[in-house]
Each structure stands twice: as C-alpha cells, then as structure tokens.
Amino acid sequence: QQPVQSPQAVILREGEDAVINCSSSKALYSVHWYRQKHGEAPVFLMILLKGGEQKGHEKISASFNEKKQQSSLYLTASQLSYSGTYFCGTEHLDGTSYGKLTFGQGTILTVHP
Amino acid sequence: EAGVAQSPRYKIIEKRQSVAFWCNPISGHATLYWYQQILGQGPKLLIQFQNNGVVDDSQLPKDRFSAERLKGVDSTLKIQPAKLEDSAVYLCASSFTSGRSHEQYFGPGTRLTVT
Numbered sequence: 001q002q003p004v005q006s007p008q009a010v011i012l013r014e015g016e017d018a019v020i021n022c023s024s025s026k027a028l029y030s031v032h033w034y035r036q037k038h039g040e041a042p043v044f045l046m047i048l049l050k051g052g053e054q055k056g057h058e059k060i061s062a063s064f065n066e067k068k069q070q071s072s073l074y075l076t077a078s079q080l081s082y083s084g085t086y087f088c089g090t091e092h093l094d095g096t097s098y099g100k101l102t103f104g105q106g107t108i109l110t111v112h113p
Numbered sequence: 114e115a116g117v118a119q120s121p122r123y124k125i126i127e128k129r130q131s132v133a134f135w136c137n138p139i140s141g142h143a144t145l146y147w148y149q150q151i152l153g154q155g156p157k158l159l160i161q162f163q164n165n166g167v168v169d170d171s172q173l174p175k176d177r178f179s180a181e182r183l184k185g186v187d188s189t190l191k192i193q194p195a196k197l198e199d200s201a202v203y204l205c206a207s208s209f210t211s212g213r214s215h216e217q218y219f220g221p222g223t224r225l226t227v228t
Contacts, residue, residue, distance in 0.1 A: 041117075099208075105153075106154070
C-alpha cells in the first residue's frame, strides 16, 4: 500500500517554512525521507523509527507519529537549494516488507528568491 | 567513496526489442535494489538482492523482466521484449545490509524510452 503525501506541491519564497506529510494505512516501522532534483538520483535525508522519534539536520527536521501512522518533514528558513521533489519511503511491520521501502508519489517543492 | 554506478545513462529502443542495464553498488554494500520510476511518480521496487540471492521480486514482471547479481557485486537488469509502458527511469540502489532501517544510496539511473 503506497503512502500518501501532502501537499502535492508547494511554492515558497526564500526564508519561508514548509511542512510535508506522509501517511500510511498500514502499521509503520520506519519512514525514510529522500530529496530528488530534476534528472538526478534521490538523495537520502533521514530515517525516522517508530516511537515518535524526531530527527533534525540543520534546518530540516522530521517527526514520526506512531499512533497516526504519519511522518512530517519540516523545512525551516528554506533555501534555493531545497527545491526538488521530496519522497517518503515507508517500511512496515508485517513480515513481508522487512527492509523494503514503498515510496509515496512525491511532493514538489519550489523555492523562489 | 565512490557512489552507485549505472550504465547506460540513456537508452532509446523500439517496442519488442531487448535492453539491459548495469549497476555497480557501493563497495561493501551487500544489498542491491532495482527500482522503476515512471515520470511524476515515486520509485517502485522491482527486485532486491542480498549478496547474490533474491530477497524480494514480488513486483518484477517476470514474463519480460529478469535480473541477476553474479558474485554478489554487479547486477544487470534485462527487459525482453520491451513495451511502451516500460518507458521510465531505472534506478539502482544499494545499502550496507538488508536489515531494517538502513539508508539506501541511489545511482544516477538509466532513462529508457520505448518507441
């Protein structure tokens, strides 16, 4: 079951903040976040594990709400380099998806000067 | 550290022809993945290898797609015969292990166009 990301697209000015959500209908073990620029490979950002752990990397952080089976990616004081498509990849608790990621449809983030 | 290498970067073929893609993972990474990414969508896992054994190929269209990873390092993905709907970017990724919650590192991909 593919996770659902929202919003589908967001446009920002430099310095503005954004939140991207990833929701699953199945129990989650972990959520992986990637950013992909046009014509390039997806680049790993961070992993969130079940337990409500929150992680951060400079001005990008994320949270994992186990009860809601949802993760959110927070981009603070956005920079032009943040532009790209953000994907969440979910890993589920059932035995068939050990180590296997199912990716959402992506959220297109555009940052303007 | 060298990243995941893939070739070719671009390929244009006619339907019913065959094509093969090559991937060399990051040194020491035991797990290798092949994904299909259709324009505007997220990557979809086709097959996962642990060393030279298949862990998951449940989404691989086995009537036309095949993959192998001889000696547990390089891998090739083949499509024979190709269909128009196979037009996509084929991404190879690797991770240190197939255990839970290990980040995957992606190669640049091969963009396939089937005409």
